Amino acid sequence: MGGPSTLPEVGDFLSRLFHDRELIQLPFQSRLAPLIARRRTPKIEAQYAKIGGGSPILRWTRKQGAEMVKMLDELHPSTAPHKPYVAFRYARPLTEEALDEMVADGITRCVAFTQYPQYSCSTTGSNVNELYRQIQARIQQGDxxxxxxxxxxxxxxxxxxxxxxxxANRVNAILQTxxxxxxxxxxxxxxSAHSLPMQIVSGRGDPYxxxxxxxVAAVMQVLGNRNPYRVTWQSQVGPSAWxxxxxxxxxxxxxKQGHxxxxxxxxxxxxxxxxxxYELDIELKEEAEEHGMTLHRAESxxxxxKFLRALADICASHLAALTDGATQGSVLPGELTGGSQGVDHFSQGRTSRQFMLRCPGCMNNTCAESKQFFGAR
Incomplete structure (x- = not known):
């Protein structure tokens, strides 16, 4: 999704978010979206002001990309040098700006690498569909x-x-305290994961x-399933069921139960x-304290x-499968290998096999078109 790097960017960020029908569907959306965005902007600006005046997501994403390609150049030298581009959905740099950069650099081969580990048609799906729309618009213009x-x-x-x-490393660091x-x-x-409207989950059949x-199950297995746990959902917006x-x-x-x-x-x-x-470190911690509980947040x-290495490994394995005819799947060295445990079977071919399967309740023709486009390229 991206995030506004400065307070003046908050309004545009919210407007793009509420206009996105692949995330939120509203009646008369073209009219309601800017009204909702304007009404919410002062509140959200105040929240960003409390975390330093803007989102650090662009800074972190660029750092992650830079570190990834350093390792990727060594892991898969046949396609080096590699360069990372950032394409956010609602904040700059937007998808069209990333394409401008790529054209200026003369790029002829690109991997669209989602930074959402878990797929949703409202997040990765929306980003991929936007990329498809931008590509098609430029092709139709003769680009x-x-x-x-x-x-x-x-x-x-x-x-x-x-x-x-x-x-698991991040959780263990907290447990050790x-x-x-x-x-x-x-x-x-x-x-805690970002929530989704129930119409997306139960209506479409979203896999998120x-x-x-x-x-979560894989992380708990690494941790030895020592602690009790639950999956919970945050960031609900509006009165509809999430x-x-x-x-x-x-x-x-x-x-209330005494924890x-x-x-x-x-x-x-x-x-x-x-x-x-803001939501976890400020709001949720304050709520916990009000109810007599201390909340400890695992570092992002x-x-x-290991995470930076994982990004490089995933991309190297993807490229190897496409360019070298290597066995599909991502393998890490050292203690992470060992049979199928070291392989990510979600990464296969030009897309994953899951990507090509539309949600059972999908009514979005752009999804069908973008899947066909990227799956066949």
């Missing part, structure tokens, strides 16, 4: 530079071993909840932004070494 770019897509990686071990023994082993863990659960239980309601419920501590893990985010720095992945 040969864009037309000659060959594409493939890394559309999900929820159980990649590097991702799983990186999350508790005394060894029953207190450490009994503190409950909330794996299942993929989040798969990540996926639950809400993270804030979970804190209140556990406090004095809880650990929050942002399981669907790969870098810090408003959902971690950001520049965690």
């Amino acid at each position: 040969k530079d864009v037309e000659r770019i060959r594409w493939s897509v890394i559309d999900r990686w929820p159980t990649h071993p590097g991702l799983v071990h990186a999350f 508790f005394p060894e023994g029953p207190e450490r082993d009994n503190v409950p863990i909330m794996f 909840p299942a993929e989040v659960a798969a990540t 996926l639950g239980p809400q993270t804030s309601d979970t804190v209140k419920g556990w406090a 004095k501590h809880a650990i929050a893990v942002p399981i669907a985010f790969t870098q810090d932004h408003i959902e971690t720095l 992945l950001n520049d965690e070494p």
